Amino acid sequence: MNFTSEECFKGGLLRRIPRAPADAEEELKAAAEWLGEAGKNMQVTAYKSAIISAYNAMFHAGRAILIRDGVRERSHFCVARYLEDFYAKKGALEKKWVELLDFYREMRHEDQYAATFVATEKDAKGALAAAKEFTERMKTLMKSAHG
Numbered sequence: 001m002n003f004t005s006e007e008c009f010k011g012g013l014l015r016r017i018p019r020a021p022a023d024a025e026e027e028l029k030a031a032a033e034w035l036g037e038a039g040k041n042m043q044v045t046a047y048k049s050a051i052i053s054a055y056n057a058m059f060h061a062g063r064a065i066l067i068r069d070g071v072r073e074r075s076h077f078c079v080a081r082y083l084e085d086f087y088a089k090k091g092a093l094e095k096k097w098v099e100l101l102d103f104y105r106e107m108r109h110e111d112q113y114a115a116t117f118v119a120t121e122k123d124a125k126g127a128l129a130a131a132k133e134f135t136e137r138m139k140t141l142m143k144s145a146h147g
Contacts (some may be wrong), residue, residue, distance in 0.1 A: 005085040008078035015031035019070040024102055027064035031057045038128045047119035048111050055108035058101055060089045061138035068142060073081065076105050092144065100130050 008014040034057035040048035062079045066072070069086070073079050080101045087093035104127055111116045 003077070003081060005040065005078065005081040008073075008075060008081050013073065013075040013078045014082060015072050015074075017067075017070055017072045020067050022066035024064040027060045028135075028139060029066055029094065031061040031138070034060060034130055035128075035135060038070040038124075038131060042124055042128060045121070048117070048126035049120055049127075050113050050124040051104075051119055051127045051147070052108055053106045054124070054131035058104055058134045061135040062077060062101055065138060065141055077102075087141065093137075093141060097134060100134055 007013060024104070033079070034053050038050045038053035038057060041053055059076060059079065062083055065087070066079060071082060073082070078100050078133055083093060083101070084098040088095045088098050107123070107127070111119060112146060
């Protein structure tokens, strides 16, 4: 199924709100806090927690863009669809960032809900590195004009 942000809006999973630049900045702070949590989890070899924390950093960084644009989400999936439709398809964001967000959203889901999920050090290191890069890219996107 090829779900779009338009369908997210129609289904109430995305909705328009007043633009909130200050709230968007708070989301970036939350992303930084989650990155710190991921790093702490790595230090104690809590790889499953590191993956969840790294993804949460990505989620909050992506969410910052939506809030800046005046959009509230009720679905992690729809954050990626919004970034894809309003930024990647318009050339303001490389598609790889949307794909990365989707990949780690799915991994986080498996991590959190599948009893058989096994997290390796490699998985956790990859998630943390991706989250750092993704967060930096969203900070750069925040500085740009609305796509």
